[in-house]
Structures are given as C-alpha cells and as structure tokens.
Amino acid sequence: MTLIDGRALAAELRARTLATVDTTLAAGSAVTLGAVVATSDPATAWYLRSISSAAEKVGITVRAVLVEPATPDGVLDALDALSADRDVDGIICLTPLPHGLSLAQAGEHIDPAKDVDGANPTSLGRLAAGLPAFAPATAQATIEILRHSGTALVGVEAVVVGRSMVVGKPLALLLLAEHATVTVCHSHTRELAQVTARGDVLVAAAGQAGLIGAGHVKPGAIVIDVGTNPTADGGLVGDVDTAAVESVAGAVTPVPGGVGPVTTALLLGNVARAAASQSG
Amino acid sequence: MTLIDGRALAAELRARTLATVDTTLAAGSAVTLGAVVATSDPATAWYLRSISSAAEKVGITVRAVLVEPATPDGVLDALDALSADRDVDGIICLTPLPHGLSLAQAGEHIDPAKDVDGANPTSLGRLAAGLPAFAPATAQATIEILRHSGTALVGVEAVVVGRSMVVGKPLALLLLAEHATVTVCHSHTRELAQVTARGDVLVAAAGQAGLIGAGHVKPGAIVIDVGTNPTADGGLVGDVDTAAVESVAGAVTPVPGGVGPVTTALLLGNVARAAASQSG
Numbered sequence: 001m002t003l004i005d006g007r008a009l010a011a012e013l014r015a016r017t018l019a020t021v022d023t024t025l026a027a028g029s030a031v032t033l034g035a036v037v038a039t040s041d042p043a044t045a046w047y048l049r050s051i052s053s054a055a056e057k058v059g060i061t062v063r064a065v066l067v068e069p070a071t072p073d074g075v076l077d078a079l080d081a082l083s084a085d086r087d088v089d090g091i092i093c094l095t096p097l098p099h100g101l102s103l104a105q106a107g108e109h110i111d112p113a114k115d116v117d118g119a120n121p122t123s124l125g126r127l128a129a130g131l132p133a134f135a136p137a138t139a140q141a142t143i144e145i146l147r148h149s150g151t152a153l154v155g156v157e158a159v160v161v162g163r164s165m166v167v168g169k170p171l172a173l174l175l176l177a178e179h180a181t182v183t184v185c186h187s188h189t190r191e192l193a194q195v196t197a198r199g200d201v202l203v204a205a206a207g208q209a210g211l212i213g214a215g216h217v218k219p220g221a222i223v224i225d226v227g228t229n230p231t232a233d234g235g236l237v238g239d240v241d242t243a244a245v246e247s248v249a250g251a252v253t254p255v256p257g258g259v260g261p262v263t264t265a266l267l268l269g270n271v272a273r274a275a276a277s278q279s280g
Numbered sequence: 281m282t283l284i285d286g287r288a289l290a291a292e293l294r295a296r297t298l299a300t301v302d303t304t305l306a307a308g309s310a311v312t313l314g315a316v317v318a319t320s321d322p323a324t325a326w327y328l329r330s331i332s333s334a335a336e337k338v339g340i341t342v343r344a345v346l347v348e349p350a351t352p353d354g355v356l357d358a359l360d361a362l363s364a365d366r367d368v369d370g371i372i373c374l375t376p377l378p379h380g381l382s383l384a385q386a387g388e389h390i391d392p393a394k395d396v397d398g399a400n401p402t403s404l405g406r407l408a409a410g411l412p413a414f415a416p417a418t419a420q421a422t423i424e425i426l427r428h429s430g431t432a433l434v435g436v437e438a439v440v441v442g443r444s445m446v447v448g449k450p451l452a453l454l455l456l457a458e459h460a461t462v463t464v465c466h467s468h469t470r471e472l473a474q475v476t477a478r479g480d481v482l483v484a485a486a487g488q489a490g491l492i493g494a495g496h497v498k499p500g501a502i503v504i505d506v507g508t509n510p511t512a513d514g515g516l517v518g519d520v521d522t523a524a525v526e527s528v529a530g531a532v533t534p535v536p537g538g539v540g541p542v543t544t545a546l547l548l549g550n551v552a553r554a555a556a557s558q559s560g
Binding site: 129 | 401404408409434435445453460463466
C-alpha cells in the first residue's frame with residue numbers, strides 16, 4: 001500500500017502560489033486574506049496561526065478580525081465589511097460560530113469573488129452548474145490528491161462518507177464533474193461497509209475516528225481520509241484505521257500529513273487567484 | 281406492479297394552490313408568473329400553453345415575455361426586468377436558450393425570491409445548505425410522488441440516472457436531505473444496470489427513451505420516470521420501458537401522466553407561495 005505524501009504535494013502547490021503572489025506584488029498590490037474569528041476555542045486559534053504561518057511563506061498577509069462579543073450580527077457585519085473592502089482579496093470565516101448562525105448563513109455575506117473557501121451557498125450552486133467558483137478547499141484538496149496520484153476518475157465508482165456543506169456535498173459535485181459515478185453515504189446509511197466497499201475511490205469525511213476499517217475497503221482502492229479527530233493526548237487521527245486497511249487499500253492519505261497540508265496550500269492558492277483576478 | 285397516478289396527485293396539489301392564491305387575491309394582489317421565451321420552438325410554445333392553461337385554473341396570471349431577436353442579452357434584460365417588477369411573483373425561463381447562454385447563467389438573473397423553478401445556482405446552493413429556496417419543480421415532483429406513495433426514504437438506497445442542474449443534481453440533494461443513501465449515474469457510468477439495480481428507489485432522468493429495462497430494476501423498487509422523449513408520431517415516452525419492468529418493479533410512474541402533471545402543479549404552487557411571502 002502507498003502512503004500518499006500530502007506535504008510534498010503541498011510544497012509543489014505553494015511554489016505555484018508564490019509565483020502568482022509575486023506577480024501581483026510586483027504590480028504594486030498586497031495580497032490579503034481576511035479571517036473572521038468569533039470564538040476563543042484553542043483549536044481555532046491554532047488553525048489561524050497555522051494558516052498565518054503558511055501565508056507568510058508565500059507572501060500573503062492575513063488580517064484576523066476578532067468578533068467580540070461573539071454575536072451572529074457581529075460576524076455578519078465583519079464579513080460584510082471585508083467583502084466591501086477593496087484591500088481584501090479573500091475571506092474565510094472560522095468555526096465554531098455563535099449559536100444560531102450556520103456557516104452557510106454566514107457564507108452568504110462573503111462576496112463570491114472573495115469566497116476562497118467556498119462558504120457561500122452561491123459558490124456551491126455555481127460549482128454544480130460548472131460556472132466559475134471557489135470550492136471548499138478540503139473538497140478541492142481531495143480532487144487534487146486524486147489527480148496528482150494519477151487516479152482515473154472517469155466512470156469509476158467513488159464513494160463519499162459524509163454529506164457536509166464543507167466536504168461531502170461539494171466533493172460529490174466535483175467528482176461528478178470528473179465523470180465518476182458518485183455515492184454519498186452518511187449516518188443513516190445501512191450496511192455502510194457494503195456500500196463503501198464498492199468504491200474504487202473512497203473518501204472518508206464523517207468526522208468519526210476509526211470508522212473505516214479493512215472490511216469497508218475494496219481491494220486496491222485509493223482511500224482519502226478527510227477526518228481530523230482530536231485524540232486524548234493532543235494529537236490528530238483520521239476516520240480511517242490506517243493500520244487495518246493497509247493490507248487491502250491500494251493507497252491511503254495519512255492524518256496528519258495528507259489532506260490537511262494540501263487544503264491549506266490550495267486555500268492560499270485561491271487567495272492568490274482571487275487577488276490576481278481582482279487586480280486584473 | 282402499481283402504476284402511479286400523477287394526475288390525481290396534481291389535482292390534490294392544485295386544490296391547495298387554489299386556496300393559497302385565493303387568500304392572496306382576497307388581500308387585493310394578483311398572482312403573476314413571468315415567463316421568458318426566446319425561441320420559436322413549437323415544443324416550448326406547447327409547454328407555455330399548458331402552463332398558462334393550468335395557471336388559469338388556479339387563478340394565476342402568466343405574463344409571457346417574448347425576446348426577439350433571441351439574444352443572450354435580451355434574455356438577461358427580460359429576466360432583470362421581471363426580477364425588479366413588484367407585480368411579478370414568480371419567474372421561469374423557458375428553453376432552448378440562445379446559443380452561448382446556459383440556463384444557469386440566465387438563472388443568475390432571476391431574483392431568488394421569485395425563482396419558482398430553481399434555475400438560479402444560488403437556489404441550488406441554498407437547497408444544499410438547508411436554507412429556504414425553491415427546488416426545480418421536476419426534482420420537487422419526484423420527492424412529492426415518493427412521499428405521497430408512502431415510500432420510506434431514510435436509509436434506503438436511491439439511484440438517480442442523470443446529473444443535470446434541472447433534475448439529477450437537485451434531486452440528489454433533496455434525497456440526501458431525506459436521509460437516503462444516494463448514487464448518481466450518468467453517461468460515463470460503467471455497468472449501469474448493476475448500479476441501478478441497487479436502488480430501492482430508482483429515478484430515471486437521462487432523457488433516453490427505453491434506457492431502463494427489467495435488468496436495471498431491483499425487484500420491488502419504486503421507479504420514477506422523469507424522461508420526456510418525443511416519439512415520431514408526436515407522442516411522449518419516458519426513459520423507462522414500462523412494459524418490460526412491469527414484472528420486476530413495485531411501482532412506476534407513467535409517461536405521460538406521471539411526473540409531468542405533478543411538476544406543473546408544484547411550479548404553480550411555488551408561484552402562489554412566492555406571492556404569499558412577498559405580499560406578507
């Protein structure tokens with residue numbers, strides 16, 4: 001079984017992003033990502049620091065907007081302000097959000113041209129229609145990893161476990177656009193192992209540690225593990241029991257070091273593209 | 281095998297719509313559906329007449345806007361004008377459209393509040409997010425028929441053949457919202473019969489006469505035939521070979537008289553709902 005190296009792919013993607021950013025900077029414009037934060041959750045703070053540090057390396061400035069007190073209206077106002085600000089090229093809205101506000105509702109306040117993590121439902125709809133739009137970076141990362149690994153997608157059976165707006169649904173649309181036959185499973189799916197074992201491509205995005213074992217995987221399948229479940233000792237594990245599937249799968253992405261770094265790299269790539277098209 | 285009577289269900293739905301329209305009319309507002317037509321195709325003219333005649337029966341006025349010459353800009357201008365017109369409650373854009381303009385591109389010029397046939401990609405995105413939105417009436421009709429027939433959807437395998445923006449994609453999202461495990465097939469799917477035969481619910485929306493035969497259907501499955509393929513003698517046939525599947529399927533919708541009348545009834549119901557919420 002091959003263990004797919006997400007960090008190596010991320011490095012390649014960063015090199016491309018750096019070139020795009022350099023062109024924009026040379027034209028006299030800074031490249032700025034606005035990040036709205038309405039929580040004191042340490043995991044969110046950690047994620048913001050990791051994005052900021054990756055952004056710095058490719059010449060992108062992160063402007064964090066802390067919403068305090070953390071109210072729904074405060075979040076929407078912050079997103080409206082960043083959408084209207086000509087100096088801001090891309091916008092992300094970090095979770096968790098204040099009670100009563102969904103990410104999709106917040107996303108509707110992100111200008112689609114700056115919606116670099118595909119949080120606005122309009123972006124998803126445009127994606128479904130084949131119109132230009134940013135996909136959520138995690139879904140995009142899954143496709144990028146499959147492409148990079150040379151996996152044929154036309155006519156193959158792809159099974160996605162999870163139906164979120166951030167991964168499952170946009171990924172199903174992206175896989176359909178690649179001409180895969182796509183099945184979406186979730187917590188109500190009966191005989192999950194039987195359904196997932198149909199997948200030449202299997203994507204686990206359920207947010208449940210160890211959900212996918214050997215019995216869930218078709219021999220030789222490529223398995224993309226989107227799960228990021230915190231462990232008791234402060235680490236991170238995916239939805240796939242990697243040791244168990246080793247003898248069955250053709251390839252698996254590790255957690256950490258698989259989808260995560262590619263996602264961050266693509267998110268920053270989207271910011272660079274947004275900046276290039278807005279300055280053009 | 282049961283043959284599902286779409287006309288009877290449509291009559292029930294019309295009675296509900298009539299009540300909603302009556303309330304709006306009693307409040308002093310007419311209920312108006314704007315229809316943009318940019319073709320001299322006789323099938324489109326026939327469809328417009330059939331909608332107008334059904335609308336008349338429930339007290340809805342259809343205002344047809346003929347775009348001549350049929351240019352993309354002409355269509356967009358007509359949709360913008362209807363979107364801005366306070367006397368118009370719902371808007372549909374009939375196909376075929378002028379070369380170079382997709383229905384999704386046109387749909388972006390329909391105010392989502394008036395997008396009664398779910399043509400705006402924003403409507404699809406909102407649908408995916410579980411936010412209030414109109415679904416394309418054909419996709420909505422499929423769900424309505426399944427509900428009305430008492431088909432359990434939670435955890436069952438639903439297979440959709442076709443991935444259009446009008447049926448396949450929105451229907452996949454609606455079926456996911458009903459907690460079905462959903463597979464979307466299309467022209468690149470290998471071993472189509474093997475995949476469709478997994479479906480407790482099978483929806484044929486490929487636009488290919490007779491595509492679905494006995495070998496494609498799981499014994500006892502409910503089969504919804506969304507196909508409307510013109511025949512040489514001026515008639516209409518679906519994607520399902522109804523005679524062939526008779527001995528296998530549990531129930532099938534006929535063409536004509538199945539999904540079609542329910543779609544028209546739901547479209548007019550959406551216009552009535554749009555009018556009620558805009559006058560509220």
